[in-house]
Amino acid sequence: MYLLGYDIGSSSVKASLVDAQSGKCVSSAFFPKSEAPILAVRQGWAEQEPQMWWNNLKLATQAVMQESRVAAADVKAIGISYQMHGLVCVDREQQVLRPAIIWCDSRAVPYGQQAFDALGHEQCLSHLLNSPGNFTASKLAWVRQNEPELYARIDKIMLPGDYIAMRLSGEACTTVSGLSEGMFWDFRSNDLARFLLDYYGIDASLIPTIRPTFAEQGRVTAAAAAELGLQAGTPITYRAGDQPNNALSLNVFNPGEIASTAGTSGVVYGVNGSVSYDPLSRVNSFAHVNHTAQQTRLGVLLCINGTGILNSWIRRNVLSAGIGYSEMNDLAAQAPIGSDGVSILPFGNGAERMLENREVGCSIHGLNFNLHHQAHLVRAAQEGIVFSFKYGIDIMEQMGIPVQKIHAGQANMFLSPLFRDTLAGVTGATIELYDTDGSVGAAKGAGMGAGIYRDHHEAFATLQQLAVIEPDSSKHQEYADAYARWKECLKQTQTAD
Secondary structure, eight states: OEEEEEEEOSSOEEEEEEETTTOOEEEEEEEOSSOOOOBOSSTTOOEEOHHHHHHHHHHHHHHHHHHHOOOGGGEEEEEEEEOTTOBEEEOTTOOBOSOEEOTTOOTTHHHHHHHHHHHOHHHHHHHHSSOOTTSHHHHHHHHHHHOHHHHHTOSEEEOHHHHHHHHHHSOOEEOHHHHHHTTOEETTTTEEOHHHHHHHTOOGGGSOEEOOSBSOOOBOOHHHHHHHTOOTTOBEEEEEEHHHHHHHHTTOOSTTEEEEEESSSEEEEEEESSOOOOTTOOSEEEEOTTOOSSSOOEEEEEEESSSHHHHHHHHHHTSOTTOOHHHHHHHHTTSOTTGGGOEEEEEOSSOBGGGTTBOOEEEEESOOTTTOOHHHHHHHHHHHHHHHHHHHHHHHHHTTOOOOEEEEESOGGGGOHHHHHHHHHHHOOEEEEEOOOHHHHHHHHHHHHTTSSSSHHHHTTTOOEEEEEOOOGGGHHHHHHHHHHHHHHHHHHHHHO
């Protein structure tokens, strides 16, 4: 018995086939092999053709089925993870009307801000848990105003994962989690956000049928089965946006649990057990995969633009040519906790939402030419990245999320022992590292939705834990002092700004 998981990203589409009993991935493939194109007709725009996602999904599916030699009849359920916040518009024949407006397209920013101001910040935050911002509803408002003839032909609007499910099953449907990420869900009324739809002049009939995240959401049609090499009638039983799904992949379901990634940018995704919001809108809150009207589970998403990109900049511009990241980690370990007074703010990759959309830049503080050398800079850079995570986690804790455990994949910055020890030391949280990815998580989510697994405990019982990092209480004060000094540098920089 096997489970098929898809991860529909903006750079590639990945498919993984998982043995339901052992939990092992027996085959995976992604397409295209080079980064998928993003159409940028104007500055700030970012679009992709949904047909391209389908074409790459077809190639990835055919590859895993051929490599694994698993019979199509043995694939019992399909799960879908997808790039969040996109907009796909289809007509009554389920034909795409325009390229998808994807997550990194910024054209809708002024529409969301106007709605936020007109409807009132408290109204939006208390009902949507976010500003309407640059999310899917605002993107649709842009289409309505700027492409009225095309808008009039829209039968249903979808997120990228909804579109893929429709191509598989012929059915247009969505989830509460998906609607919440698009700003279509009112958490107070537990219904569509009709006040925002009315403000934008959007008819609620454009929203597809709502299905549970873990449930049958359609079955593969004969036509799709023939294209993909699957069996007609295979159920689609799970879908979620990439960040909620990443949390699921790391077995993060309950309040106090955190999923984190630290690549070029960093993400901290925590689960909240109560409906709350940040009054300064420094984080985003969406319905987590296991959120229901009876059990509140909100995913609080913090994205930090300037994280691993600082580490790579240091390697390229400060260190000698040929030095790799492992050698950098060894070099950084030569400096003490707190880097002998050097603090680095890592925010050199654009405006930061958690800093209320300020662009404070990257800066080095406390540098003494007679005392400090390369090791101090490398360590201060990694500490600065960690402290930016801690700063965001502080916001989450103010919202009522007790951060006790951080789950992460063993990749990127989490490969650094110094980074991991510093994060555990300054937050007091235990860090658990796992071997998994989004498409494998989507496959296991499908197993939950199909009833093959009783619950997430059974689904992730075979999740391979690679390492556990406990906070060293004897060094907590040193980390706390270094963080306090870093925060003071940030405060001074923001005041000067």
